[in-house]
Amino acid sequence: MTKHDFDTIVIGGGFAGVTACRDLAEQGYSVLLLEARDRLGGRTWSEHKKIGGWEGTVEFGGQWVYPDQQVNMMAEIERYGLTLKHSPAPVNYPTLRNGRHNPGPLPVPLEDVFDLERAVHQVISDSHRIELGIPLDKQRLEDLDIPFSEYLDNLGVSDAARAFVASFGNFFTGRYQDEVSALPPLQFIAQMGNSFIRAWGVIDEYLAEGTATLITAIADDSGADIRLGTPVDRVEQSDSGVLVTTRSGETFSAGTVVVATPMACWKNIEFNPPLSAHKDAATRENHVAYGVKVWAQVRGATPLPYTLPDPETSHGAALMFTQAEMEGDDQLMVGFFLQHPERESFGTDFQGVERFVQTLYPGAELIDYDIHPFVDEEWTGEGDWIAYKPGRISKSHSELSKPEGRLHFATADIAHTFLAWMDGAVEMGKKAAVDAQRLMTREMIESKVPARAKASAAASTSAQARA
Known part of the structure; x- marks a missing residue:
């Protein structure tokens, strides 16, 4: 060799x-x-950082683990004796669409609840077609590999119900509806045990x-x-x-x-x-995704929220929630927004992050923040996680x-x-x-086989010569 x-x-x-x-x-x-x-x-990248009055481990990239299903990560965590920690349990579940703030607990206004039920039923039905562990090109799913915007239109539901379903795809893919396939967001629901509720609350356990x-x-x-x-x-x-x-x-x-x-x-x-x-x-x-993850000390926001806006009508805002409680009216919050190179976005300077925070929580004050825009990195392909077209x-x-x-x-x-x-x-x-x-x-x-065959032939020739 x-x-x-x-x-x-x-x-x-x-x-x-x-x-x-x-x-x-x-x-x-x-x-x-x-x-x-x-x-x-x-x-994935974690560092010990200080953000305003909070100090601890900041995760700039991948962070969360789903222990009931993610056997590979759990095997590594157990092998090296590491521990999982829960994010604070949300108390409020606000949503935002077209500048209209819906405080929850329902993710849509009361008049849209039945449309939401129909939409979720169809999404779960489609997610059941996806078998985990088998490549998606081996499952005859071409009819789901369409623009996510087209899939949402086909649901035939109200704008509010459509926007709430869209928020999952926007967050999971870090792109806008017309740019990405519906199939990976549906696989995401399948990964969560075909549960929309579980997918809604997947931002929970992480490595302490x-x-x-x-x-x-x-x-x-x-x-x-x-x-x-x-x-x-x-x-x-x-x-x-x-x-x-x-x-x-x-x-x-x-x-x-x-x-x-x-x-x-x-x-x-x-x-x-x-x-x-x-x-x-x-x-x-x-x-590639254009999602940006921000850690921020925020004062005066909704207490312990898990906020899902509609990025299409909220300048790219995708998600924000409480990572740690702080003294007084302050919270350490983690948020995501789309930093799309060809569409309007907040920006990653203080003023941009403040606009992001105040889009979700009018009147809230940004005290300090930290951010790493992977979308600017050559080594991620000028994007972040995968977002299939x-x-x-x-x-x-x-x-x-x-x-x-x-x-x-x-x-x-x-x-x-x-x-x-x-x-x-x-x-x-x-x-x-x-x-x-x-x-x-x-x-x-x-x-080794040819070498052994050659040695055997040589030995046979030598034996014949002696004979």
Whole structure:
């Protein structure tokens, strides 16, 4: 067999990448991890911060865990002895549409309740068609892979009921209704046990120690050679291995490679031979969210709210809720809004975040805030989590995770079960590690068979000569 620098090179150090590293290292393989940023974690990132009068762990990216269903994340949390913590239970459930504030507890005005019931019934019925763990292109779901706006129109319900259903899709995808497919939001409901109520309250449990603690534990456990600030420029396959070239010109060889970057970043790497038509089209279509997550100390807002506005009529506001109670009339709140490059948005400076807060809570005061707009980052593809446009995932889902020669792919963007979640990243990291191990094991066996046959033939020839 050809001698390489490493058995496997992993490109990308988020949950998918570090999981693949550890699982391969546990089987005795040498692993190099190349991460473009100066930190691990990818689209998850926690830091100890001070925001106004509050101090603690801030999660700028992925944060929440659904323990009843997310078996991959729970296995990692239990393995490393970490703990889950609940967000404060909401007391108020306001909604906002067209500047009209509905205080709750019902998410729509009383006159729209029966329309809401009809809409939710149809959504749940459609979500039951989706079988978790099976790629969406293998389930005959093309009729649901339509613009979310078209799906909402087909419900035939009142504007208020339509807007409330839309809010789930807008938050989950971080895009506007006309830009995204209805299928992933419906899969989101399926992931929540086909329960609209459970999906409504999914923002609850999170790692008390922070996601960075878990990422670091997995990475340390791998013993891999980890190099930060090392973006990859080119990946070249041959019959005997893979050559990876970084932007600084360094080269490394390996028997296999795990590509664990966001799908939107594949187009920024030169692959030779090129990626399949499905992967190439998907990465160039820019299926990324434009959601921005903000942590803010707010004074005078609705007490303990879980506020779902309609982004279409609220300048992109998507969600806000209480993360921690503070003294007096203050709360530490977490919110999301759409920072769309081609549409009106609040902006990420103090005035912009203040407008966001006051759109949801008129008269409230922004005291301090912190924010990290992933939408400005090259390493996320100028977006955040995955947001599939209509027509792609029902056509290509299984193809996006299919190995190509010596290349294996791992990202929450292509997960079969919890698409876009941290659990999906861990799932795909494990799958890529298994696929890479199978290839290396097969090649090791095949390399020994000819050698043994040659040795046996030589021994037979020698015996015949002596005779």
